[in-house]
Amino acid sequence: MARMSYAQALNEAHRIAMHDDPRVFVLGEDIGVYGGIYRVTKGLQAEFGEQRVLDTPISEIAITGAAVGAALVGSRPILEIGFVDFVGTCWDQVFNQAAKFSYMTDGRASVPLVIRMACGAGLGYGVHHSQSLEAWFTHVPGLKVVMPATPADAKGLLLAAIDDPNPVIFLEHKFLYEVKDEVPDGRYTVPLGKAxxxxxxxxxxxxxxxxxxxxxxxxxxxxxxxxxxxxxxxxxxxxxxxxxxxxxxxxxxxxxxxxxxxxxxxxxxxxxxxxxxxxxxxxxxxxxxxxxxxxxxxxxxxxxxxxxxxxxxxxxxxxxxxxx
Amino acid sequence: MSLSPQDLKQLFRRLLLIRRFEEEAFRLAVAGKFSNYHGGMGQEAIPVGVCYGLKPTDNTMITHRGLGVLLTRGVPVGEIFAGLYAKESCPTRGRHPIFHMAAPELGILAGTTMVGSVIPLATGAALAARIQGKPDVTISFFGDGSVNRGDFHEGVNLGAVRKLPIVYFCENNFYAKSMPLEASTAGGSIIARAQGYGLPSELVDGNDVVAVYEATQRAVARARAGEGPTFIECLTYRWTPHSTAGDREFSRTAEELASWKAKCPILRLRKQLIEAGHASAEELDAVDIDIQREVAEGVEFAEAAPYAAPEVALENVYV
Structure with missing residues (x-):
């Protein structure tokens, strides 16, 4: 058990998943060298290399579609989109593509993808950086929607989301990133669907x-x-x-x-x-x-x-x- | 790499299979046997030329007119007709139009209804092959109608900037639904856009199956050697309307259509085979009869196939 922030707990979950499973890779804007807006991916590129921690262009359509395509051929991508507000730019790739493959293919194709996005207000970020859009995702059959409230859950739910064979929308509240609490050591999962x-x-x-x-x-x-x-x-x-x-x-x-x-x-x-x-x-x-x-x-x-x-x-x- | 007379005869067979399939599918859709058909008659040389030299592990992502890819890569004719009828005996089991079906075991990763949305998906498949250390190449098919979508620009840019093992393959048939190319696409050239992204590119006669095959092979070899994407633009023409649903004809002229029918990719190869002494007219006619039987049997299979049971609608939403 160690005391750490929600952001640090998420970082640790990435590190464990990438260490345990070579199929896992991370992509997003400014997530590699910079370590992500909220430092969730800090240090991962140095530890796992540029092949598995990819800094991408500001191209939400391309990187979301690419994450789905990579998942279709056996990778397990974790995509960071800095703010859930940006999902409108790549929404087709989320709700028409990622969410539908299992159904369209009678379960012969799957999209084991985690899309991490920051949601929520409280920091004075205004109309395009503060929304809580979880209801949108719940209205799309085929997506799972996860929203941790504590550092321990952030880690355990993210590891469960990465293990899940379905596309998982993982919404992190930006006001919680610096909240600290006790977090269990090592690998553990918090099952999805258990309050x-x-x-x-x-x-x-x-x-x-x-x-x-x-x-x-x-x-x-x-x-x-x-x-x-x-x-x-x-x-x-x-x-x-x-x-x-x-x-x-x-x-x-x-x-x-x-x-x-x-x-x-x-x-x-x-x-x-x-x-x-x-x-x-x-x-x-x-x-x-x-x-x-x-x-x-x-x-x-x-x-x-x-x-x-x-x-x-x-x-x-x-x-x-x-x-x- | 170079094609033997036997290869050319194989190409002929595949071209003709798609043509007879197209004719029958169009006829059945017009007759109301199923709701709609997005044909690609006249464009057969592209799926055949592209797919003939691929390895089974190479991935393809298709367009609305991708049924030629399905046929060339080995999806049985009867299953595709069953898909048009939305019957259970096709890979989607009637859950999704056959135009966008997937057959991962045959390297068909699917297509999507949204024009151009496959381009980022295909780019991701290529990215994964790179990360996984596999030699697989991905072919991303799309039409000229895709090149004004953000998906095209973002996807091609990402593939180019990361030098991914992918071939961006534009089937330019000069019309996006009813919209002529010159009215939709600024700059007057699709291939110039690829050059703007720094990609090696080729403009190919899309009705010449051998030219399509050779261009694809060059591009695939580059991709497999780690040299990055190639952009191929094939010029071709769709003889049939965008679809059979209400938009049968539009602005193009009878003269234009006739001029392209004169460039039929199948008659062209047939002439080559006969003139080179690789095959007799009788031999090729026998192939045609065989194919027509295969197509007819496929239709019979689909007509007799059941619809999926209602509970199938509720399954596989999640893995």
């Missing part, structure tokens, strides 16, 4: 993921001081979804709040609530709530961005409201 019970409680279930998990834990702590016990469930992956864990928690608490950073409309919170209403309606003591961003682009200045991120403050109010 983490981040806090147990009897009164309210808060379902969250990625950067919203720390908000949920903070709100739970504040609520506990007022005598309200929240259960916080970190989904870890949205596809596959640990629906059983969500339903089991709601059956226990009778109250559901889904808290996510992304915009409200079409957000994955709607899907979580729909599943719970379908499977556990009779257990609900109050109408389920989603606490999420207003439907606006993410503004640049910190005071304006705080409007977008108002979910943090509204969550505690929502907890108070749902038990009253």
């Amino acid at each position: 983490w019970m981040a806090r147990e409680g009897a009164d309210v279930t808060i379902v969250s993921w990625s950067g919203a998990v720390p908000w949920a834990l903070k709100a739970a702590e504040q609520a506990a001081a007022e005598g309200i016990e929240c259960e916080v469930l970190d989904l870890r992956s949205l596809v596959p979804l640990d629906e059983d864990a969500i339903v089991a928690s709601v059956e226990k608490t009778g109250r559901l709040i889904v808290c996510h950073e992304a915009c409200t409309t079409g957000g994955f919170g709607a899907e979580v609530i729909a599943r719970v209403v379908t499977r556990a309606f009779d257990f609900l003591d109050a109408e389920p709530l989603r606490v999420a961003a207003p439907d606006i682009p993410v503004p640049n200045s910190l005071p304006l961005e705080a409007v977008y991120l108002g979910t943090r403050e509204r969550l505690l109010e929502a907890v108070r409201g749902i038990v009253s």
Whole structure:
């Protein structure tokens, strides 16, 4: 066990995977010599060489397509796209190509590819560097969608994603990169599709993921001081979804709040609530709530961005409201 | 490298197989037997000339008009017709149009519906061959309609800058659907774009199967020797419409079509074979009869084949 940041944990996962499996290689913009915007790939090129750690042109279509093509012939690429906001430039290669090969070929071809992208706001980066677009990916059958919230999960989920034979969208919250915590040594995997019970409680279930998990834990702590016990469930992956864990928690608490950073409309919170209403309606003591961003682009200045991120403050109010 | 009379007869057989297949597929689509057909009649010399000298481990990525590649690389005729009928007895099992099917065991990595999207994919296959230390070469087929897509520019640039073992192969039939080349493509030359990326390039008569074969062999040898990509532009012409679905004809003239039909790649090789004394007209006619039987049997197979059971729609979304 060692104390390290989320970015360092991801770096260690790369190093283990590249050491263990010669099929794994890494490509992206400024990931080699420079080590990536968030230093996640720092030192990998020096250790594994330019053949396996490729600095590419700023050509998201080419590098995403090339990663898919390489996966089709037996490599296991890890592609870094610096910001999820950039995926629009290469979206066809993600949702029409990577996601469809297994289906099109009756399982005779597969795309064991991990696309790592930074998501999330909080650093004042503005409209093109701050979005949370996870719901887009969940709407494409054939993609898996993983969003770690802690350093230990970042490492274990990335190793699981690399092992997975399917294309995995791996979204890293940029506000979490410098967060430090205990991380187990060596190789371990955190299975995709298994939620983490981040806090147990009897009164309210808060379902969250990625950067919203720390908000949920903070709100739970504040609520506990007022005598309200929240259960916080970190989904870890949205596809596959640990629906059983969500339903089991709601059956226990009778109250559901889904808290996510992304915009409200079409957000994955709607899907979580729909599943719970379908499977556990009779257990609900109050109408389920989603606490999420207003439907606006993410503004640049910190005071304006705080409007977008108002979910943090509204969550505690929502907890108070749902038990009253 | 040089082609024997026996090789030339093999090429003839393959050309004719694609032609008879094209004719039948077009006829059946027009008759409403299946929803649509994107034919490549008149362009047969390209898949045959390119694929004839490839090793089974070399990879090809195809276009909408890639059925000639499937036939030349060994996908059975009946399976391809079954694919057009969207029946179970084809590699996609009716899940995806046959134009874009994959047969990894035959070096067919698939195609995609989005024009030009294969170019980055093929570039990645070549990148992986390099990283894996394999001698495999990738052929990326695309049409003139692809060269105004970002996928073309980004993909070719990446292949060029990393000197990957790939052949960028443009089938220029002068029309992207109904859009004439001169109205769509600034600068007036496709091959000039490749030269702009510093790639060795060749402009080839795409209706001369031997010329296509030889140009491909030169490019493949360069790629296998680690000398990087080559860009080949083949000039050819599609006799049939873009597809059978509603857009039968457009701006091209009867005279233009007739002038290209006079350059038929099959009649041309047939004439060469007979004039050189490699084959008699009777021998080649017998080949034709044999092929027509093979095509007819393929159609029968497809007509008799079942549709996949409904549960097949739910399978293989994930590996």
